[in-house]
């Protein structure tokens with residue numbers, strides 16, 4: 179109730195304190211005049227630092243659902259959204275409890291768990307590579323004896339390529355499993371699941387889309403022109419529109435829609451990654467969220483609408499409006515961390531920003547803090563954004579700007595580096 183009147187239903191956005199995107203969602207909600215409440219994964223003791231936000235514990239789905247329902251009884255909600263994977267199970271569970279349209283909790287779970295995803299894709303008739311699930315209790319040598327080569331080993335529920343490693347032989351796989359084990363059991367005594375699957379050669383694309391009642395609308399298809407052949411898989415350059423032939427793009431769209439159906443995803447944003455080779459189009463993964471990090475900034479639709487605005491429009495039952503992309507071509511480079519150490523200095527930013535077609539450069543890594551590269555690390559040094567007439571020109575500008583940047587990194591004493 180506001181001023182004695184029942185407020186129009188608002189949306190709740192679930193986020194972590196680390197999210198880069200809260201502001202973009204807030205700005206979009208303001209622009210649309212949609213009331214937005216945030217549910218933040220935060221201990222109650224720290225809630226004061228986020229006035230107005232509902233503190234939640236994302237690992238406690240039941241209690242979080244109860245809190246959201248209690249809040250919604252006071253201030254009605256028409257949708258609960260998660261900024262990223264971290265809150266997607268709660269968004270699904272709380273939406274189900276409140277009778278709001280959303281993905282089935284089981285589908286939300288499958289979109290976060292790579293083993294479950296592979297099983298459901300296979301059951302739904304979507305092409306999948308050979309795969310098998312293991313746990314850290316399994317003997318690596320026995321796992322290595324079963325795997326096809328080359329293969330990829332990966333944790334089931336991390337992202338940003340953390341812990342994803344290619345192995346070309348049993349000996350390499352044993353080393354990779356060992357490394358993965360240290361990463362995923364660092365904070366627990368329990369056994370942890372992981373997945374081994376055939377390495378799929380080919381080029382990689384990312385599809386950004388929106389599901390409405392199970393129908394897929396493609397918002398953007400990105401090429402990833404930097405070769406991703408391992409042993410680790412740093413995401414770097416994303417450029418849209420794709421330069422692939424339209425028939426291949428159509429197959430990519432169809433495969434993504436099939437994959438969403440196989441998982442049971444029906445509503446809201448999706449981000450899918452696929453590989454294309456002589457044998458066809460393969461789903462690497464499909465997530466029930468939009469593109470991560472600051473990357474969404476690269477997309478502007480219609481007159482000047484952000485991806486976050488489209489997501490809120492759909493959640494609030496507003497028409498999406500014009501979803502044609504505003505720019506001829508656009509791209510982003512996630513600047514990978516080249517080596518472990520302390521980031522001491524970043525230079526060349528002005529020079530890089532002056533490269534034609536470069537729109538902005540955001541250095542997100544903090545000076546004098548340790549930085550960790552893949553496969554253990556979970557961040558980038560920053561982002562470079564470019565817009566132009568053609569994808570070729572955008573890609574070239576991103577590369578040229580990256581060359582201008584210099585990162586001074588002091589090696590850490592071995593005791594401080596990750597194992």
Ligand SMILES: Nc1ncnc2c1ncn2[C@@H]1O[C@H](COP(=O)(O)OP(=O)(O)O)[C@@H](O)[C@H]1O
Nearest residue numbers: 330336337338339340342376377378406411463
């Ligand atoms: N089976 C595979 N074959 C080839 N490359 C793969 C395979 N699985 C993962 N990769 C590479 O690793 C990257 C990260 O793997 P992914 O399963 O998407 O995990 P994450 O959730 O960390 O992004 C992919 O974008 C792709 O480049």
Ligand SMILES: [Mg+2]
Nearest residue numbers: 338339451463
């Ligand atoms: Mg991925």
